[in-house]
Amino acid sequence: MEKPILDIAQLGNPILRTKAKAVTDITDPKISQLIDSLIETAIASNGVGIAAPQVSQSFRLFIVASRPNIRYPDAPKMQPTAMINPKIISHSEQKVKDWEGCLSVPGLRGLVPRYQTVEVEYLTREGVLESKVLTDFVARIFQHELDHLDGILFLDRLESNQDLYSEAEYQKRIFDNTATEL
Ligand code: ZN
Numbered sequence: 001m002e003k004p005i006l007d008i009a010q011l012g013n014p015i016l017r018t019k020a021k022a023v024t025d026i027t028d029p030k031i032s033q034l035i036d037s038l039i040e041t042a043i044a045s046n047g048v049g050i051a052a053p054q055v056s057q058s059f060r061l062f063i064v065a066s067r068p069n070i071r072y073p074d075a076p077k078m079q080p081t082a083m084i085n086p087k088i089i090s091h092s093e094q095k096v097k098d099w100e101g102c103l104s105v106p107g108l109r110g111l112v113p114r115y116q117t118v119e120v121e122y123l124t125r126e127g128v129l130e131s132k133v134l135t136d137f138v139a140r141i142f143q144h145e146l147d148h149l150d151g152i153l154f155l156d157r158l159e160s161n162q163d164l165y166s167e168a169e170y171q172k173r174i175f176d177n178t179a180t181e182l
Helices: 029-044 136-149 167-181
Strands: 049-051 061-064 081-091 095-100 108-115 117-123 129-135 164-166
Touching (some): 029 061, 029 081, 081 136, 095 136, 117 136, 164 167
Antiparallel strands (some): 061 081, 095 108, 117 129
16 A cells, blocks of 8 residues: 655754654554655655654654765664653763755755664554663654754754754765775
């Protein structure tokens, strides 16, 4: 069955700056449909994560779909996983800076500091409360997506505007250099 691929809200759309509402009824078919559509949209756009506000649905839920990549060859390959009403319970002192992009901020890449390790809680789409410790790439995806639920974009987390690159310069200067190391 075909599921709709949703339009992605872009930088400047106020939905991206709005604090999303908690999901109160996990059995609501609208929520289940939203999760299915977000998963399809993440796959179609080659994303490793997508949050409901990015498709103009103001709910506290996102998809994490980590997979190994050139920058994080050891990243786990995950089935796209819905995380509902997610929270950070605790986090490492240490932050690490690494590159992020965003489906809602096309054409730009930024070097973003994030906690290396986060202890998190969320509800699964079946309504089960999960507690997990996430590290490195998956921790980064979680923090990026959680920010979307609070109206925060990776641009807001940059230490300096000098850490912002165009996609073309990123590909030329950063991504290629990393690729040749492998
Ligand atoms: Zn994003």
